[in-house]
Amino acid sequence: MVLKLHNMGMTVYFDEHDPNSEKRREGQRASLAGLDYSPLPRVTKMSFMMGVLVSMGGLIFGYDTGQISGFLEMVDFLDRFGQTNSEGERYFSTVRSGLIVALLSIGTLTGALVAAPIADRIGRRLSISLWCIVTSVGFVIQIAAITAWYQVMIGRYVAGLGVGALSLLVPMYQAETAPPWIRGALVCAYQLFITMGIFLAACFNYGTEKNYPNSSASWRIVVGLGWLWTLILGVGILFFPETPRFDFRNGQAERAKRTLCKVYGTTPNHWSVYTQVEEIQMKLRAEDKIKVGPWREFTGMFRAPRMTYRILLGMGLQMFQQLTGANYFFYYGTTIFRSVQINSFITQIILNTINFVTTFLGLYMVEHFGRRKSLIAGSIWMFICFMIFASVGHFMLNLDDPALTPTPGVVLIVFACLFILGFATTWGPMIWTIQAEIFPSRYRAKGMALSTASNWIWNFNIGFFTPFITKAIDFRYGYVFAGCNILGALIVYFFVIEGQGRTIEEIDTAYLDHVTPWKSSKWIPPSPEEMARRRREAGTELDPEAIGDDDTTGGATRGQVDPDGPKVESSNDTSHRETV
Numbered sequence: 042m043v044l045k046l047h048n049m050g051m052t053v054y055f056d057e058h059d060p061n062s063e064k065r066r067e068g069q070r071a072s073l074a075g076l077d078y079s080p081l082p083r084v085t086k087m088s089f090m091m092g093v094l095v096s097m098g099g100l101i102f103g104y105d106t107g108q109i110s111g112f113l114e115m116v117d118f119l120d121r122f123g124q125t126n127s128e129g130e131r132y133f134s135t136v137r138s139g140l141i142v143a144l145l146s147i148g149t150l151t152g153a154l155v156a157a158p159i160a161d162r163i164g165r166r167l168s169i170s171l172w173c174i175v176t177s178v179g180f181v182i183q184i185a186a187i188t189a190w191y192q193v194m195i196g197r198y199v200a201g202l203g204v205g206a207l208s209l210l211v212p213m214y215q216a217e218t219a220p221p222w223i224r225g226a227l228v229c230a231y232q233l234f235i236t237m238g239i240f241l242a243a244c245f246n247y248g249t250e251k252n253y254p255n256s257s258a259s260w261r262i263v264v265g266l267g268w269l270w271t272l273i274l275g276v277g278i279l280f281f282p283e284t285p286r287f288d289f290r291n292g293q294a295e296r297a298k299r300t301l302c303k304v305y306g307t308t309p310n311h312w313s314v315y316t317q318v319e320e321i322q323m324k325l326r327a328e329d330k331i332k333v334g335p336w337r338e339f340t341g342m343f344r345a346p347r348m349t350y351r352i353l354l355g356m357g358l359q360m361f362q363q364l365t366g367a368n369y370f371f372y373y374g375t376t377i378f379r380s381v382q383i384n385s386f387i388t389q390i391i392l393n394t395i396n397f398v399t400t401f402l403g404l405y406m407v408e409h410f411g412r413r414k415s416l417i418a419g420s421i422w423m424f425i426c427f428m429i430f431a432s433v434g435h436f437m438l439n440l441d442d443p444a445l446t447p448t449p450g451v452v453l454i455v456f457a458c459l460f461i462l463g464f465a466t467t468w469g470p471m472i473w474t475i476q477a478e479i480f481p482s483r484y485r486a487k488g489m490a491l492s493t494a495s496n497w498i499w500n501f502n503i504g505f506f507t508p509f510i511t512k513a514i515d516f517r518y519g520y521v522f523a524g525c526n527i528l529g530a531l532i533v534y535f536f537v538i539e540g541q542g543r544t545i546e547e548i549d550t551a552y553l554d555h556v557t558p559w560k561s562s563k564w565i566p567p568s569p570e571e572m573a574r575r576r577r578e579a580g581t582e583l584d585p586e587a588i589g590d591d592d593t594t595g596g597a598t599r600g601q602v603d604p605d606g607p608k609v610e611s612s613n614d615t616s617h618r619e620t621v
């Protein structure tokens with residue numbers, strides 16, 4: 042959509058979907074003389090490779106969470122780590138299986154919180170490598186277990202530390218590095234890899250249990266294969282640069298600019314890189330005006346402009362991502378569909394395949410329809426699916442003998458699949474994108490850590506309480522999720538600002554400026570002149586040396602770019618309430 046704004050005498054052209062749009066470049070050209078305005082590649086080799094490599098963190102997530110339900114059904118796993126009942130049969134008590142399953146979630150929660158301050162100190166890139174090592178240690182502890190069930194539990198806790206840390210670091214790395222026009226899709230690729238991980242775990246479990254039914258190879262091979270993903274990510278990331286936002290924050294401006302140029306596929310003299318560098322530096326200046334110690338840094342985060350709002354929003358969205366009810370199917374699908382006498386293993390494979398394949402569609406939707414529209418549509422879709430699912434399950438299925446009501450059984454599966462289609466294209470991937478783009482640089486790691494922790498807490502709650510709840514209210518549990526989906530839609534409508542096509546600095550400005558969320562899709566970021574005026578007012582002018590002076594600069598020189606701020610046609614807009 043091309044917007045033409047007549048703002049007190051100024052005409053601004055802005056195409057929020059296409060950074061290469063002639064209109065957008067035209068608008069910029071009018072503002073900044075002497076820069077390169079040639080079209081940019083949409084996806085560069087660097088951003089593609091980064092998308093694939095870093096998303097391996099998602100594969101580790103999905104693979105680890107997806108494998109355990111299968112282990113609990115494996116003969117050798119049960120023999121080694123189960124208990125014996127009075128008839129001499131092996132079984133897992135609810136407490137023991139619950140602990141083995143849930144310790145991963147406790148570990149992930151801890152990992153997500155601990156990883157933030159470390160990432161702020163040693164950087165995103167080295168942190169990813171470090172937490173891959175921790176995850177691998179968790180795998181060693183599990184594989185080395187002979188008969189001690191608590192060793193498996195400890196191993197899962199340690200692996201969980203790594204998985205949780207990576208669930209914070211990977212989307213953060215992607216969001217801090219990606220160009221705005223593919224940021225949404227790139228962060229969604231993280232979710233795509235989660236779904237791939239769940240799918241692979243289900244397939245490997247099936248394959249190893251079939252081929253090594255009475256041997257420890259059935260589960261040890263599956264755990265061991267996890268090393269492969271951690272090795273690829275932990276070593277591979279070392280061949281990629283640190284994120285430009287972290288580098289700028291830590292005085293590595295030249296390296297940061299080189300990285301931006303690589304992912305944008307251009308030179309520092311291109312208007313997109315030039316304005317991005319300027320924006321990042323300006324934000325850093327504004328944020329760094331307040332200097333405090335580490336503890337005050339944490340508490341101060343809640344007092345920083347609109348941070349409490351954004352933290353609550355991030356945590357709320359992650360909570361509602363879990364309360365969509367997706368893990369009701371992924372964790373308990375086998376049990377749900379066993380009760381309707383349909384081959385549970387096949388059903389699980391079908392659900393996982395739909396989840397994986399349709400997430401690709403999510404990557405497209407996030408950049409073409411935006412976050413807000415997609416999420417609201419997804420919520421309504423999932424609401425309808427759960428209403429039908431719950432009603433058919435409760436009123437039409439004969440719970441005592443499901444074989445007597447085969448048609449409702451099929452309807453249940455169809456609506457479970459349709460639900461997953463809705464989740465995988467919207468709430469599954471897009472919440473990771475939103476939480477990675479709403480926080481300002483200074484508090485991004487900590488803010489994201491709290492929202493990621495919220496995802497894991499609710500993940501744990503769904504995993505742990507679902508058996509008790511379904512026992513009490515059977516399929517009516519679906520109504521609870523249906524209600525939560527409506528609440529989720531309302532939260533998006535009233536509180537989320539559209540981030541499609543915008544830089545993360547522009548999104549920060551939108552939150553600081555109290556842009557009305559339901560009008561935010563049409564919001565025009567402040568003009569360069571307006572930003573220059575704010576800079577002057579806030580005393581955060583840029584050092585002219587900091588921009589446009591790279592060796593690799595092409596045609597334009599610093600002299601051609603006005604350090605006091607780019608020139609615009611005219612603007613009298615003074616409606617912004619807070620400084621950048």
Ligand SMILES: OC[C@H]1O[C@](O)(CO)[C@@H](O)[C@@H]1O
Nearest residue numbers: 235236367368371396469500
């Ligand atoms: O694709 C389903 C998976 O996606 C998540 O919600 C993470 O985004 C997991 O909790 C779930 O198992």
